[in-house]
Amino acid sequence: MAAIHNDLMYINDLARTSPETLIEKSEARFRGLIDAAAQRVLRVHGHKMILLAGPSASGKTTTAGKISEALRREGVESVRISLDDFYRDKDDVPLLPDGSRDLESIHALELPLLTKTLRDLMERGEGELPRYDFGAGRRLQGEPLRLPAEGMLIVEGLHAINPLIMEGLGAQTERVTRIYISVSSRIYGEKQDIVLNKRNLRLVRRTLRDLQFRGSGAAETLGMWSAVTAGEEAFLSPCKPYADLLINSVHVYEPCVFRHRALPLLEEIPSGSPAAAEARKLAKALRQFEPLAETLVPADSLLREFLGNR
Helix, strand or coil: CCCCCCEHHHHHHHHHHCHHHHHHHHHHHHHHHHHHHHHHHHHCCCCCEEEEECCCCCCHHHHHHHHHHHHHHCCCCEEEEEHHHHECCHHHCCECCCCCECCCCHHHECHHHHHHHHHHHHHHCEEEEEEEECCCCEEEEEEEEECCCCCEEEEECCCCCCHHHHHCCHHHHHHEEEEEEECCCCEECCCCCEEECHHHHHHHHHHHHHHHHHCCCHHHHHHHHHHHHHHHHHHCHHHHHHCCEEEECCCCCHHHHHHHHHHHHHHCCCCCCCCHHHHHHHHHHHCCCCCCCHHHCCCCCCCHHHHCCC
């Protein structure tokens, strides 16, 4: 597996002299991780389901799709499920001490329905998949779903490897591979100082994604980030040891690409905003990276989850 050269000088030197090489090295490293994950699943006889968990902006959705593609190349079809479709109706979601809804809690999910759906698919090969309307804050009528006889079920979401999900699967737990994905590398400066830490790399990703796909401004995303990471610490981090496989989704060239869009968003946050200090810190870090054009990012890159298509 290719090494991760996660230092600023290396990234900037290659971005200036050979950007295509920098990008291909990052993309090839991640392709190798996906192929290795698919091969590991296929080596374990009888495995029927992949549970893919990770924190916000780790690239879960794209990774689930890429694992599905890798399995298909080996002749194995798969069905993908997002835990987002199993949220409770908004009035039934648990409350935080401040009275807001705790959407980061595993108890925000309708666990009995999730368990039934997964068991039906694994035991009978068919079940009913709900759809969640986030605008209305309610779950919609389910749709029939079939799992091919020799197919694989891929379940992705923040809580996918939580033991509460495994508890309801009974004997089917022996047929499960659990994968944890996150940004697991920092980017260091010349004096081994941290230029961008792991959480801040994810925060830049989420800021771009929220604006592109959810209509949320940078100040809103930065303002809710502490609640998001608190939820991850409470409900996700304790589950990481249960993972059978870890995937590091960092692409070291991503700050070079993201700075084009992210800097104006961060710089327009007014000084009086509660998000101002965090915005200034992120902007200062991003300015240190050599800029790269978005057009250089491959159409199938994980980074497209945050940038959108070309």
